[in-house]
Amino acid sequence: MTAPAMAINPNQTQPFLQQVMERSGQNLTACYQCRRCAAGCSVGDETDYFTPNLLIRMVVLGDRDQALSNQLVWKCVSCYTCGTRCPNDIQTARITETLKKMAKEEHLEPLQPKVAEFHDAFVRSGLRWGRVNEMEFMGAYEMKFALRKIKTREFGAIMDEIKTQARLGMEMTRLRRMHFGFLMAKGRKEIKALQRKSKQRATH
Amino acid sequence: MQLAYYPGCSLQQSSKLYDVQSRRIFSELGAELVEIEDWNCCGATSAGKVDDFMAMAMPARNIGIAEGAGFTEMVIPCSACYSRTLVAQQRIKDNAALAEEINSELAAPINGSLKVSSILEALEERIASGALKDRVVHKLTGLRPVCYYGCMLTRFPYAVPVPDDVENPQGMERVLGTLKIKTIDWNHKTSCCGASASVNDPETAHNLMAEIMKDAVARGANCVVTTCPMCQMNLDAQQEAFCLKHDIETRLPVFFITEIIGAAMDLPPAELQTDRHFIDGTTLLKELEQHEEKGK
Structure with missing residues (x-):
């Protein structure tokens, strides 16, 4: 090894x-x-x-x-x-x-692709809107998973994932723990500017 | 008195109940939690895995906003938000170049005057003043909680002043002790629930949570008390699944510490949204109250 x-x-x-x-x-x-x-x-x-x-x-x-x-x-x-x-x-x-x-x-395929997809979707949501929207980022995350599985024609895995998440979503809705509004921070511009700075730092 | 308050994204969405409870409890204890203006996501544990600079910059903006509004202390109930904010604050303090880089983009730059408090630190200040003790109505005799801290309250990826014992924290025990509640000592108070692994690697998260649950059950606990919305959601929403998988028969309600304080203060459960748990907790609290009535 x-x-x-x-x-x-x-x-x-x-x-x-x-x-x-x-x-x-x-x-x-x-x-x-x-x-x-x-x-x-x-x-x-x-x-x-x-x-x-x-x-x-x-x-x-x-x-x-x-x-x-x-x-x-x-x-x-x-x-x-x-x-x-x-x-x-x-x-x-x-x-x-x-x-x-x-x-x-280095564009390496992660050993646990879902882990990488999750954190990417989470941070992207936080940076785009200034706040993380649970439904939006979970949607983006599941979409990435589904697209990857379509490529390898693993439709069963997609169905299982949808079933698990739908069950949780329905239960959360019943318990009034699902949020249907949309969160945003006006200061997104400041965050965007900091993000540009972060990219500059990375290339130097 | 007024304290700056950072709810974070979770407390505006799936853990809204924790937000409602925190505001209510602190107002009962004579401190108003004032939500800071236009706060943004702290980046949570994800940002450090994607973009290190933003993992510092995102909480920094919130610190600047609170300081700019003249606050000297900011309470953050969510453990992940608390951890990220505390770490960002310390790293910026230790690195003048980083501070300059971030501050130059902020409408409200950081000046370093803010104390970042977890909910336990803020509650302990209320214990010291006697405010909490004075408000206890119900004794909740028969409640046998294990206090579950998880990772983010005592373990940090950077040298910050840790507010409690790293391996055996006692903050929750002190708060519940003030309410005359007997807590149960156990092995898994700072174990990890798996956090986001419950979504992206459920097998791992379920294995971790099953160990936590088994110890709590073996010690005779009848509920779990926590301060972290991620831990609460995981242990509550996933409990049925990981218990079935790991042959655990008992189910335990997983309370936020604010719910227990609220029950001791005789605040209506409906108002505290205590009925929004996957594993029902209202029955247990009601039983304890009836039991207390009979004893009188």
């Missing part, structure tokens, strides 16, 4: 490690593999034994492909337990968040 250390090209290794360290704000080289993060990981049973310490070592060794595409990066729920317990203050959840973004920039 992991590339052997001897096969690592140091010239390629450094930029990836440096990138991850700078963007996540975490000092990955401080990790001495005590595995407290692994012991506390909320999704430890869900990641095929792919633990936070393993991810750190992988990035340090420069195994870019594996680091961007593994169950931990895509199953991590950002509960921040690993980082809270780390004796060296490495917040691995910030690393998984960083790797999610890097995978997207």
Whole structure:
């Protein structure tokens, strides 16, 4: 699974490690593999034994492909337990968040596409309207899922998804927990300006 | 007195009841929650996975608005909104260049004078003044809650001043203790419910929630109390599904802490929208009240 250390090209290794360290704000080289993060990981049973310490070592060794595409990066729920317990203050959840973004920039297919689609739809709704509209963003999210499944002709999966969401939606409506109005913030212009700035920063 | 109030998107939509309850409880305790003007989404936990700069900039605008209106404290009941806002505030404080970049685009720039409070911190201030104790009408004897904090109240992705014990927070226990409610100690108070995984990876979220539920049931709890709308929605709306999947027979109502305070204050459940739960909680509260009547 992991590339052997001897096969690592140091010239390629450094930029990836440096990138991850700078963007996540975490000092990955401080990790001495005590595995407290692994012991506390909320999704430890869900990641095929792919633990936070393993991810750190992988990035340090420069195994870019594996680091961007593994169950931990895509199953991590950002509960921040690993980082809270780390004796060296490495917040691995910030690393998984960083790797999610890097995978997207490299147009890699996420291991859990629904996770990426969800966060994209959520943030897009928040940025577009200034506030997140639950029905609108869930609609956008389900649409992305359906389009992807149409491509692979998995119509059963689309039906199952619709059934689950419709059931929840009906129950929420019955309990008056469904909101039918539309939320917006007038200050969207400020948010748009900040977003332009964010894009400029990314290209520099 | 007036406190700035940031409801966030959730409290305007699927968790409207939490908004209604929070405003009502604080007004009963002599503090008016004043919604800040034209606030925007905090970016929640999603923004950090999509755009780091916006994850700072979105809550920053809200902080600037509250400060510009002259507030010194802002209460944020939603745990995710609270966490994002607190982290953004601290990172901007620690990074002058970032502060300059964000402030230059804001109509109301940040000056750093605002205290960002979770609902528990704001409630604890009311305990200290004696306001909460004075308003208790019902004892709610027989209520056996486990206090569920989830992730966002004590664990942060950045070094902020953490308001409670990281591994064993006590804020909710102190609030309920003031109401003379005996809380049950348990192992999963800061476990993760899976958050948005209940939508995009339900298998994982259900496994996590089943563990939480099993411990609560094994300890003899008859309800869960929380302050996080995401945790509340997940444990409530998904309970039937994950309990069936994991052979758990018991069902537990999942209350916001404001509902329990409201019940102790004898505020009408209908007004607090306590009837809007997937797992019914009104029956339990009614039974406790009747039980108390008989005891008199």
